[in-house]
Amino acid sequence: MIWLNQILQGTLLGGYYALIACGLSFMYSVMRIINLAHGSLAVAAAYALFVLSDTYELNPFVALVIVLPVMALVGVALQRLVLERAKRGGTLVPVLATFGLAIVLDNALFQLFGADTRSLAPYIDELSYASWQIGDGLFVGELAVMTFATAVVMLGGLQLILSRTQVGRAIRATSEDPDTVGLIGIDGRRINAIAAAIAMVTVGIAGFFLALRATFDPYAGAPQLIFAFEAAVIGGAGSLWGTLVGGIVLGVAQSIGAQISSQGFLIGGHAVFLAVLLVRLSGPLGTLTAIRLVFRRSRK
């Protein structure tokens, strides 16, 4: 029963990881950009929500309605001012530029808000701890279920946009061949700005759930980025439903790790991530060979 519970809670936690990984994966798959400022942008959105809820006493859900359009504009600005210019310098420059942006954002948040940890949990009444009983000794948090459902709806929505709408098709065409789209009347710059706006809206939603379910501080971006990365890589970078699977695998690995040892939460996740990475990079046979080599060496 304990294990079943851990798997269930891990799966729900995976929904959050899928949320945070969604924008990273989307940006990588359609814009070929690895955005190292991803986590910091989510935390910045969380702070914006916190200010609206705390200072202006808005319901966090109302605050979200205000913050998401702002995040879309942030996406357009990010694309026009940073990513578009950085991409002209090759594949490495966007990575460095977004790394720099993460440092600037983290420290700007520290300057503005200090080192205190914050959370939106106090502003949503009993939703932060309410739960449903679904069996003998099995409880699921209402917020956790809501997070998971949001992840499914968001990933499904993105999938629909990409496969069923003209904008989505233009985004896919632009991601495949940015030089050719001009020939069929697509303005690649405009399409990339729209894609960045969509990615930042998902980042805003991820920041919202980060703030609801946990505490955050100005330097919380880096760990969020790592979780997003791990979920995206486990699920196969660039695949949207894969991201959900990756998030669940990561969440379950962490929960089971935590059950095995009190230090096991992060280690469980990292171990699965490294194992998946090893298999992906060298294939199952290559991995076996590598393991055999390690054992042979250790025997000598």
Next chain:
Amino acid sequence: MADTLMELGARPATGALLQAAGLSKRFGGLQVLSDVEFSLRPGEAVGIVGPNGAGKTTFLSVLVGAHAPSTGSIRFAGEDITALPAPERCRRGLVRTHQIPRPFSGMTIFENVLTAAANGGGLNGAAAGERALAALEASGMLSLSNRKAETLGLLDRKRLELARALATGPSVLLLDEIGGGLTDAEADELVAIIRRVRSRGVAIIWIEHIVHVLLQVAERLICMDGGRIIADGAPEAVMRHPAVIKAYLGGGVQ
């Protein structure tokens, strides 16, 4: 007022749909186009020949806006389009195909063509779908609509390139060596498609090395060499022009 008069004077005098004046292009120290004068009537079919490196592809690239000219101007449908970006020229009806077909390989053939109809053709919903189907039918691709573009062979890739261009609703279609690499039978099939497109009033500018294929469509021939137009006129006359013979055979033949 003066502007309007000039505007009126420039258009009907030539009756040109597309007009290039004093077009030059330099890449660093390399002069690829020098002082090209060109005009195209609505519905006209012009072939462009010339040795490799003559500037033919660059000429097309400058016309559609993939490269900005170093000097000179381009007018299309009575307006100066020299400063317009490539997607906007495409939406106005100046559409080009690539020498090496570049389909969006992760998308189906229908999606490839639909995207062209929606963006280049400015159509929505059902209208875009109908235009895409018409373009697929015109280029003989209808039965392959649901296949992924990455599975296509060379002829079908070229047909898709053509279908995608047609879906944008061009008034001038610029073809860059679309017959290259095809067998004679395949080339004939392509020629039949292009003739049908032409019969609907679409003007065509076609670069091709295989002259006998080109002449099945082109009523006027241009020969380029060293970034200049060295001959322009009826195909037989151009092929017999001393400068053309010299460009192809070199200067040493007496």
